[in-house]
Amino acid sequence: MALPWKENYMKHLTALLLGFVLISACGDSGRIPAGQAPDFTLPAVDGSMVRFSDHAGQVIIVDFWATWCAPCQEMVPVLSKLHKEFGQKGLVVLGISLDQEGLEILGPFIHENLIPYKVLIGNDRATRAFGGVSTIPTLFIIDKEGRLVKKMLGYHSYGELEKQVKMYL
Numbered sequence: 001m002a003l004p005w006k007e008n009y010m011k012h013l014t015a016l017l018l019g020f021v022l023i024s025a026c027g028d029s030g031r032i033p034a035g036q037a038p039d040f041t042l043p044a045v046d047g048s049m050v051r052f053s054d055h056a057g058q059v060i061i062v063d064f065w066a067t068w069c070a071p072c073q074e075m076v077p078v079l080s081k082l083h084k085e086f087g088q089k090g091l092v093v094l095g096i097s098l099d100q101e102g103l104e105i106l107g108p109f110i111h112e113n114l115i116p117y118k119v120l121i122g123n124d125r126a127t128r129a130f131g132g133v134s135t136i137p138t139l140f141i142i143d144k145e146g147r148l149v150k151k152m153l154g155y156h157s158y159g160e161l162e163k164q165v166k167m168y169l
Contacts, residue, residue, distance in 0.1 A: 037062075037142040038129035042096065042120040045106050050094065050120055053146075059168045060092045060142040061161070064122065064133045066099045067109045071155040072137045076113050078158045083117040086165055090144070093117035096126055098136060143168045 037060070041051040052060070063079060065072035083093040095117060099105050102121055110119055120126075127133040130140055130148075141150035141164055150164060 035148055037140070037146050037148045040126065040129060042122065042126060045097075045103060045110055045119045045121065048118075050118055052094075052142075055092045056146060057144055058090045058092050059086075059144060059165060060094060061165070062130070062140040062142065063093065063095045064098060064127065064130070064138045065095055065136050066097060067105055068099070069136050073113075074155050075137050075139075076115060078156070078161060080114070080116055081158055082161055082165060085162075086169065087117075090169055091165055095119040096122040098122050098127070098133070141165075141168060 037052060039051070039053045041049050044050050061079065061082065063072075063075060065075065067073070079093050079095065082091065087093075095115070097106055097119055106119060106121070109115075130138075135153050137154065139150075139152040139156065139161075140148055141152075143149045149168065152161075152164075
């Protein structure tokens, strides 16, 4: 004799396990379908306006981050070193801050950490344009043809990112 709760329980358990298997199989491998990167304009902390298409023909690292995020803070020296090492070779690093306080908190943070790359003030539209950003830091690599080719979640070492940059330069 089948118990009604047991049948319902088994259906839910089966659905849950199937969902887990699908997420594991299709999870964030870092590769994203190669599609054109979004083109939009965002204000930079230095007062300029930065349009993504102005960097056509260059490799771009887009870093969604916030000043209060510890792994994001650890990425700053890594991205600064990449900017210094490969900036003259065709790499552009753009940090898109998701800090709610905007310039009030960003100005001092950039000054204290000597950030050499452009820091932009992000918004919901920017995160949606990149397919949504649910974790920070989230880095996207855009190749010379303007295609989104890589998505990387969390902290990554200089060596890891250097390898990616060299692959697309």
